[in-house]
Amino acid sequence: xxxxxxxxxxxxxxxxxxxxxxxxxxxxxxxxxxxxxxxxxxxxxxxxxxxxxxxxxxxxxxxxxxxxxxxxxxxxxxxxxxxxxxxxxxxxxxxxxxxxxxxxxxxxxxxxxxxxxxxxxxxxxxxxxxxxxxxxxxxxxxxxxxxxxxxxxxxxxxxxxxxxxxxxxxxxxxxxxxxxxxxxxxxxxxxxxxxxxxxxxxxxxxxxxxxxxxxxxxxxxxxxxxxxxxxxxxxxxxxxxxxxxxxxx
Amino acid sequence: xxxxxxxxxxxxxxxxxxxxxxxxxxxxxxxxxxxxxxxxxxxxxxxxxxxxxxxxxxxxxxxxxxxxxxxxxxxxxxxxxxxxxxxxxxxxxxxxxxxxxxxxxxxxxxxxxxxxxxxxxxxxxxxxxxxxxxxxxxxxxxxxxxxxxxxxxxxxxxxxxxxxxxxxxxxxxxxxxxxxxxxxxxxxxxxxxxxxxxxxxxxxxxxxxxxxxxxxxxxxxxxxxxxxxxxxxxxxxxxxxxxxxxxxx
Numbered sequence: 036x037x038x039x040x041x042x043x044x045x046x047x048x049x050x051x052x053x054x055x056x057x058x059x060x061x062x063x064x065x066x067x068x069x070x071x072x073x074x075x076x077x078x079x080x081x082x083x084x085x086x087x088x089x090x091x092x093x094x095x096x097x098x099x100x101x102x103x104x105x106x107x108x109x110x111x112x113x114x115x116x117x118x119x120x121x122x123x124x125x126x127x128x129x130x131x132x133x134x135x136x137x138x139x140x141x142x143x144x145x146x147x148x149x150x151x152x153x154x155x156x157x158x159x160x161x162x163x164x165x166x167x168x169x170x171x172x173x174x175x176x177x178x179x180x181x182x183x184x185x186x187x188x189x190x191x192x193x194x195x196x197x198x199x200x201x202x203x204x205x206x207x208x209x210x211x212x213x214x215x216x217x218x219x220x221x222x223x224x225x226x227x228x229x230x231x232x233x234x235x236x237x238x239x240x241x242x243x244x245x246x247x248x249x250x251x252x253x254x255x256x257x258x259x260x261x262x263x264x265x266x267x268x269x270x271x272x273x274x275x276x277x278x279x280x281x282x283x284x
Numbered sequence: 285x286x287x288x289x290x291x292x293x294x295x296x297x298x299x300x301x302x303x304x305x306x307x308x309x310x311x312x313x314x315x316x317x318x319x320x321x322x323x324x325x326x327x328x329x330x331x332x333x334x335x336x337x338x339x340x341x342x343x344x345x346x347x348x349x350x351x352x353x354x355x356x357x358x359x360x361x362x363x364x365x366x367x368x369x370x371x372x373x374x375x376x377x378x379x380x381x382x383x384x385x386x387x388x389x390x391x392x393x394x395x396x397x398x399x400x401x402x403x404x405x406x407x408x409x410x411x412x413x414x415x416x417x418x419x420x421x422x423x424x425x426x427x428x429x430x431x432x433x434x435x436x437x438x439x440x441x442x443x444x445x446x447x448x449x450x451x452x453x454x455x456x457x458x459x460x461x462x463x464x465x466x467x468x469x470x471x472x473x474x475x476x477x478x479x480x481x482x483x484x485x486x487x488x489x490x491x492x493x494x495x496x497x498x499x500x501x502x503x504x505x506x507x508x509x510x511x512x513x514x515x516x517x518x519x520x521x522x523x524x525x526x527x528x529x530x531x532x533x
Binding site for chain 1: 308311316318319320321480482485
């Protein structure tokens with residue numbers, strides 16, 4: 036998904052309204068017609084003390100110069116900045132970036148994950164919280180971006196990315212969607228969706244949810260290795276992957 | 285809107301899930317792309333004690349044999365039945381009617397408002413709570429149905445119907461919609477919408493919201509007169525119209 040126009044910024048409009056005290060509801064629509072409210076916009080404003088311990092632990096692993104991909108309302112960027120880290124947040128939503136700046140994020144840019152390049156300098160940590168591993172989009176694109184991120188990061192760099200195992204569900208509608216995805220040559224958890232908020236609506240985009248096995252297949256051979264998997268508990272499909280750079284062979 | 289098929293029953297599926305303890309979110313989508321959560325399904329289960337006093341007062345005006353049009357989860361039907369009234373509830377949603385029966389509504393039928401006819405017998409009160417004046421659909425259809433209801437009711441009969449003044453809003457998106465409606469020859473508050481719940485989705489249907497002035501224009505010459513307008517307060521766009529039969533001239 037590229038940078039959003041005003042009427043496409045369903046994601047940022049909800050964030051902006053919430054910031055201004057108007058508590059609306061963000062809606063996610065999948066391309067098979069499945070529709071539901073998301074966790075946002077409220078959760079995009081939570082503070083470190085409200086996060087689950089495992090998310091706090093993951094955030095604590097960020098160090099040095101940090102790139103926050105899909106920074107939303109800036110909750111992670113603000114926390115890391117308050118710890119003295121040098122953080123740059125990027126998001127395709129102009130209104131999300133506006134809210135980041137209003138809330139005090141010092142470096143916030145309207146930019147897509149595919150636009151991340153050498154002009155931004157070198158990073159020690161790339162964070163993708165709130166299921167933002169999904170922004171990798173597809174198997175192929177994830178591998179392409181991981182290789183690119185390798186060249187934009189320092190030798191000891193980490194990628195800290197959250198996702199959830201899409202197959203850890205009893206919902207027949209979700210299982211049927213995963214099967215249909217595979218039939219058309221996509222990963223099961225490659226969710227095509229759009230975010231809607233009042234009369235604002237993003238374009239359709241692919242948001243990638245992966246099992247741990249799929250994650251390892253994606254990462255293999257990209258110059259990164261899965262250093263840790265953090266889970267709150269086995270009953271929760273959410274987890275955080277910590278990737279570290281492989282030593283040059 | 286005619287009787288709903290299984291996958292069209294977005295409205296009833298939410299009600300059924302709620303009844304079974306699964307609290308989902310009902311979503312309303314307008315034909316200009318405006319989307320938001322509705323008050324349901326939770327509010328379809330509220331009890332008399334939870335209703336605003338003005339709604340209690342309106343419900344108290346029901347007497348004799350009652351037809352509840354768009355009875356939903358049966359909240360009004362159950363209340364009137366508990367007071368000893370003879371109540372029949374109808375709804376286009378098979379799952380709503382199923383829940384009505386599970387909750388103890390004695391007479392509940394899957395039936396559209398346009399299917400109401402002499403086979404049901406004669407009614408002393410027709411109730412349309414929860415904005416269900418909207419089920420009249422359009423100016424023309426409302427007048428046609430009011431005339432028909434005249435022939436299906438006793439001499440002292442009442443229609444008790446809730447609506448809201450659509451023009452009592454500051455939202456530019458709603459105002460633009462009302463103007464666009466008028467340009468295409470519709471009433472401003474003739475909202476074309478569909479109800480969505482997970483992967484269930486009703487067909488598009490017209491739901492009619494009217495100002496008091498529009499209400500009076502619709503009712504004039506149908507054999508009914510506006511006997512009372514009940515409002516909680518002037519700041520609230522919601523109101524209840526009590527129609528009574530005109531004496532034959």
